[in-house]
Amino acid sequence: MQRMSVKLLLTPRSRRESMTEMTEYVLPQHANALGNVFGGQIMAWVDLCAAITAQRHAGHMAVTAFVDDLMFENPVKVGEVVHLRAQLTATFRTSMEIEVTVSGEDLSTRRRWPCVHAYLTFVCIDEDRKPIPVTPLLLESDEVRASQLLGEERRAHRLKRSRPPS
Template identity: 40%
Template sequence: MDKKPCKQSLTVKTSHVLPPDTNVHGTLFGGKLMAYIDDVSSIAASRHARKAVVTASTDSVDFLNPVHEGDTICLEGFVTYTHKTSMEVFVKAVTENLITGRRDICATAFLTMVAIDENNKPSSVPHVYPETEEEKWLHEGAEKRAAHRKERKSESKDMAEKFGTDLPWFRA
């Protein structure tokens, strides 16, 4: 498989923040922003792999600044690192007040997407290579983030086993 530059997967999405998108504080629902992040991530990963993808994990979504009703939200995402069938995608969200022009980064996130074939089985992806200083910085930290993901997944499996499927899991 050929290698592809990070920039080839760049995906940008801009939306107005409308009243149905906001909570009682007049700011964007966190879940709505998370859905936007997942959407941008899946498009970037599919663009890189030229295959269908599924979300394997979201490392964290760090909400840094509020997004107010009437603002815009612009998300940029691209593949920063690849393994055999998985891709790490970095997504940055920027809010903008269209009247004042003020822009703030409101969130950042890393997601892992897995390419799948027509039988919904993991499928190989092309390697990615960084070109800019920012891409190189993200690329260099990817293996460390992958190790954290692996550890967190193991802890999640342990927790799932401990709590099981019985409802309710809490006892009086």
């Protein structure tokens, strides 16, 4: 039984199965003195949305290991809406890369604008918090294969940055 569930966890899975969307209404408690959402609040939503995708994909606990550069392109104000979309882009041995795109929406006009874009790395862990193999991404189309290759390039770059040679 135990062995069967491990085998199931390591069966490649389509990224459609773990895609996550979240919608947040911006309230005064989310905002700074200018009435814009705090950057830290957006980062918390980004992490949460990506964590749901990571754990949906892996069927297991996963922790945030790395967040690539975040750029806040445009603000979102109180009374507007924040949309988040997280999608798996690549898997490695015990880690996986997730892309999150964030946009704002003015409900009165339905206008939408880009707000933030980020890549996060999550590591699949066991009950002792030790890294364990992650469910591979199913390379089911040219688009997903290209996504996996680009993810491998970004991973090499971030490991070089975060673990400089001693």
